[in-house]
Amino acid sequence: MDYRTLLAAVLGVGLGAVLIAAPEAIVRAHTVGRVPGDRGGEYGADDEPSGGIRRLVQVVGAALVLAGLYFGAVAVGAV
Template sequence: MADLRTLLAAVLGLLLGVVCLAAPGAVVRVQTAGRRPTGRDGEYGTDAVPDRWRRLVQAVGVGLVVAGAYFGYVALG
């Protein structure tokens, strides 16, 4: 029988990784919700997330998927 905590870590890592890869802009917006914007010079309705932050969230997502796959391999293998 596989260790339950290891299986949960695998599932959580895979799910969070997929979310970070699929919607990096949403992850950045959720993490910065409630903070005041630094500048008010944008157009009304724009909610642009810098590409640098998107790439960082995607890199974290890749790391989470790799970690989740590793934990799944350890638990089931």
């Protein structure tokens, strides 16, 4: 059993699960420190990410989960 492949499987599934479960937090962490395009609105009010961006993050998460499952199958010799 190759432990590096098994670790890649665990990390892929874990990161994919986080991307699927909390896409808003991922987008917010990615955009920290960037100046917003428009300066209107209330002080401290945050703009919600669009539905398309959230779906994109979730799709990437699903791809990571699938890749992690594949790596796990390779690590245990099922594939």
